[in-house]
Amino acid sequence: MQTILEHWNDTAANNPEPTIPSDQPxxxxxxxxxxxxxxxxxxSGQVLEEKVASDHRPVLVELEWVGKN
Numbered sequence: 071m072q073t074i075l076e077h078w079n080d081t082a083a084n085n086p087e088p089t090i091p092s093d094q095p096x097x098x099x100x101x102x103x104x105x106x107x108x109x110x111x112x113x114s115g116q117v118l119e120e121k122v123a124s125d126h127r128p129v130l131v132e133l134e135w136v137g138k139n
Contacts (some may be wrong), residue, residue: 071101077111078103082109087117089127102131109136 080086081102085123088095095117115131 081112082115092121092125092127100129111136
């Protein structure tokens with residue numbers, strides 16, 4: 071991820087909640103990324119407490135496009 075994050079922004083950088091395993095998450099392996107150089111504003115973000123649908127918890131991020139730099 072370090073290499074990827076050279077070109078992409080982690081929308082959950084201020085709140086890096088773990089996402090796996092879904093019953094008791096301990097590790098973050100799910101990401102919502104935006105391309106660096108584009109101005110996306112993170113309105114909200116959270117890891118949903120869903121334990122049944124997958125072995126990962128879903129990540130929900132609300133973004134607003136504010137234009138290019």
